Amino acid sequence: MASEPSSGRITGSCACGRVRFSATNPEATVHCYCTTCRKTSGAAYLPFAHFREDNIRWENEPDKWAKSDNATRAYCATCGSCISMSYHGDPEIGIAVGCIDEGVDLINPVKMCIYVREKPAWAQLPQGVPAFDGGSTEG
Ligand SMILES: [Zn+2]
Numbered sequence: 364m365a366s367e368p369s370s371g372r373i374t375g376s377c378a379c380g381r382v383r384f385s386a387t388n389p390e391a392t393v394h395c396y397c398t399t400c401r402k403t404s405g406a407a408y409l410p411f412a413h414f415r416e417d418n419i420r421w422e423n424e425p426d427k428w429a430k431s432d433n434a435t436r437a438y439c440a441t442c443g444s445c446i447s448m449s450y451h452g453d454p455e456i457g458i459a460v461g462c463i464d465e466g467v468d469l470i471n472p473v474k475m476c477i478y479v480r481e482k483p484a485w486a487q488l489p490q491g492v493p494a495f496d497g498g499s500t501e502g
Pocket residue numbers: 377378379380381382439440441442443444
């Protein structure tokens with residue numbers, strides 16, 4: 364192992380600090396350009412770092428909101444920060460990368476951009492990153 368003191372731990376919080384979590388073993392990072400991610404973030408897209416549910420520990424539980432029957436979004440009702448999104452039946456949760464405080468260097472580079480058919484004209488896609496009209500087409 365390297366001499367880095369980093370334990371591989373990732374921590375995160377919302378803007379006001381009420382919601383806190385820690386996580387290990389980040390999986391793929393995906394940028395979502397869907398309309399709901401754009402609206403809830405106020406930005407061109409939401410970058411999600413995926414983690415297996417078992418690898419996330421919530422110190423203070425976030426509030427929940429569902430736009431559709433397919434997925435639940437977590438946010439902080441006090442400050443409005445977007446925190447995570449999970450599809451029902453998926454063992455992974457996408458954590459909004461902007462909420463991460465410690466361990467940002469452990470997050471993987473973006474693997475793909477999804478829902479680019481809903482991308483606003485003013486947003487630029489990153490060069491060399493696979494982009495999908497809808498959700499990821501894994502196989
Ligand atoms: Zn908050």
